[in-house]
Amino acid sequence: MPVSRYYDVKRDERGERYLEPYVSGFLLLRLPLLNKGTAFTEEERRALGLEGLLPPHVNTLEEQKERVYRRYRLIQSPLEKHIYLRHLQDRNEVLFYALLVDHLEEMLPILYTPTVGEAVREFSHIYRYPRGFTASTRNIGHIEEALANVPLEEVRLIVATDSSAILGIGDQGYGGMAISIGKLTLYTAVGGVGPDKTLPVELDVGTDREDLLADPLYLGVRHKRLRGEEYYRFLDRFVEAVRKRYPKALIQWEDFAKETAFAVLERYRKVIPSFNDDIQGTGAVALAGVLSACRLKGEKLSEQVIVIYGAGAGGIGVAWALREGMKREGLSEEEARARVLVLDSKGLLVEGRSMEDYKRPYAQRPERLAGWEFSGPYPGLLDTIRNAKATVLLGLSGQGGSFTEPVAKAMLAFSERPVIFPLSNPTSASEALPDDLIYWTEGRALVAAGSPFPPVGYMGRTIPIGQGNNAFIFPGLGLGAVLARAREVTDGMVLEAAYALYDYTKAHFPDLLYPPVARLREVSPYVAARVMQKALEDGVAEEERVKGLSFKGLMEFVRSRFWEPKYLPYRPAPVI
Ligand SMILES: NC(=O)c1ccc[n+]([C@@H]2O[C@H](COP(=O)([O-])OP(=O)(O)OC[C@H]3O[C@@H](n4cnc5c(N)ncnc54)[C@H](O)[C@@H]3O)[C@@H](O)[C@H]2O)c1
Ligand SMILES: O=C(O)C[C@H](O)C(=O)O
Numbered sequence: 001m002p003v004s005r006y007y008d009v010k011r012d013e014r015g016e017r018y019l020e021p022y023v024s025g026f027l028l029l030r031l032p033l034l035n036k037g038t039a040f041t042e043e044e045r046r047a048l049g050l051e052g053l054l055p056p057h058v059n060t061l062e063e064q065k066e067r068v069y070r071r072y073r074l075i076q077s078p079l080e081k082h083i084y085l086r087h088l089q090d091r092n093e094v095l096f097y098a099l100l101v102d103h104l105e106e107m108l109p110i111l112y113t114p115t116v117g118e119a120v121r122e123f124s125h126i127y128r129y130p131r132g133f134t135a136s137t138r139n140i141g142h143i144e145e146a147l148a149n150v151p152l153e154e155v156r157l158i159v160a161t162d163s164s165a166i167l168g169i170g171d172q173g174y175g176g177m178a179i180s181i182g183k184l185t186l187y188t189a190v191g192g193v194g195p196d197k198t199l200p201v202e203l204d205v206g207t208d209r210e211d212l213l214a215d216p217l218y219l220g221v222r223h224k225r226l227r228g229e230e231y232y233r234f235l236d237r238f239v240e241a242v243r244k245r246y247p248k249a250l251i252q253w254e255d256f257a258k259e260t261a262f263a264v265l266e267r268y269r270k271v272i273p274s275f276n277d278d279i280q281g282t283g284a285v286a287l288a289g290v291l292s293a294c295r296l297k298g299e300k301l302s303e304q305v306i307v308i309y310g311a312g313a314g315g316i317g318v319a320w321a322l323r324e325g326m327k328r329e330g331l332s333e334e335e336a337r338a339r340v341l342v343l344d345s346k347g348l349l350v351e352g353r354s355m356e357d358y359k360r361p362y363a364q365r366p367e368r369l370a371g372w373e374f375s376g377p378y379p380g381l382l383d384t385i386r387n388a389k390a391t392v393l394l395g396l397s398g399q400g401g402s403f404t405e406p407v408a409k410a411m412l413a414f415s416e417r418p419v420i421f422p423l424s425n426p427t428s429a430s431e432a433l434p435d436d437l438i439y440w441t442e443g444r445a446l447v448a449a450g451s452p453f454p455p456v457g458y459m460g461r462t463i464p465i466g467q468g469n470n471a472f473i474f475p476g477l478g479l480g481a482v483l484a485r486a487r488e489v490t491d492g493m494v495l496e497a498a499y500a501l502y503d504y505t506k507a508h509f510p511d512l513l514y515p516p517v518a519r520l521r522e523v524s525p526y527v528a529a530r531v532m533q534k535a536l537e538d539g540v541a542e543e544e545r546v547k548g549l550s551f552k553g554l555m556e557f558v559r560s561r562f563w564e565p566k567y568l569p570y571r572p573a574p575v576i
């Protein structure tokens, strides 16, 4: 079976790859995975019916990049830049990725967090070309037929969202498609997964947003969200259809509200290789960052008292990963539980209080609060920091500005170098601005944030602000799972990704909490190889070619399969 209904990638007599298109002429120029624009050679133009359809001068990829980058630099607004780049992606994917890879640090905040949040909100208003697959209440009854319309035959990576909790901005209806597209853009740009092996998916089960439902331009189905049985029947159908059409595909669940995130993960993780980015990816990235912070302080993770503000998918995922990290350093389950304190909007999770089931394992035993002084029925953030003597504070609440000056200052009482990570996205949801945290703590805090922030200047020092974003985990975790053909993404693989990121940071950026995002293309293959190693160890890897490989062999395997944005020569299919 060819890679796509419209082309295949083959090898010539000398083993070099070339592309065999099944369309020619004007149509060829309209397919983003095929279009080279002005870079089609004279020979290709003749062979593919393109003569006269393009300007006479043949450009190199370098020249094309120069042209599109110059225009890009003239655009002021981040959202307009996003629209410009997405348009380029829908016109010529190789050029898009070649440009992106050259300007990762500059363009990630435009294509991904934080600007992608704006693109989600405005999705129905900025819509141009179709991309990805929509499963909706309109087509779920014949989903297999609909999925057959996707022209790609070898999809390996799917990012699917039901848009119920996009970043920290809540229910976004159909607009969440932009998040699936953004995450997969990273998979290709820094995770080396070919764009024709990826499929962004919007699971349009409706929206509870009255303003969206009333907007004449809104593009999603116009009804309230499916719930309960109906919701799970929808997802069951989707997962079953994916399994049939793409038996080697992995699903990354993205931005599901806490009410369903945990249940969806558990329901399918043994049915189809899958993981939840917000629970597991975030858990891993937070563990890696806190481990780095401990290394910089010269302390152990197991000595820390960690307060997590926010008990949704992200917060609970982070609590899980940190507890696992403490257990690795020898703490018992109970000891680790007492050192990781989680708060939701009602305050500290304490046994006996009303709370959702998924939060229960993270509730403190009532004895833990012996001798505490606090106001209100349950300790709030300041009460918890003071009474528990917190040394690490992590924000996953989506509540912008909730780490106030008194909160930051309270952290100074219990450690010389408090660790404070406002991890909520986008920028407006960040629990604090890194700048403020550095000033309030007189330069003592170790700070990383979920969204990108510039370095902070303080008393002659320039303090880089690490980006504690699951972008450091999911591309490597997904790539590793896919290359190992893991039948399941185990908890061990998720934690391995965290330690891989930590080890990479320690080896290459010993002074930092996270590597710079410009280095994501080196981080992800390393994370992938470590994840593959763990998949082999856990006995879930089904790829015969990786069995028995050393770590070096795994790295080579990953590198040899890492997709690069370069044009292939085209040879039309022989006419028989
Ligand atoms: N940096 C990262 O990589 C990363 C990854 C995942 C999520 N996040 C961020 O974390 C935030 C939450 O995302 P989620 O997926 O967990 O959402 P979610 O809807 O699953 O959970 C949100 C949680 O926030 C908490 N919360 C809300 N109001 C609060 C308040 N006033 N006080 C204390 N807690 C409160 C609640 O416990 C709620 O469960 C978002 O802003 C998201 O961008 C960041
Ligand atoms: O999308 C991001 O930037 C990270 C994370 O998945 C989130 O939901 O905030």
Ligand SMILES: [Mn+2]
Pocket: 167, 254, 255, 277, 278
């Ligand atoms: Mn997310």
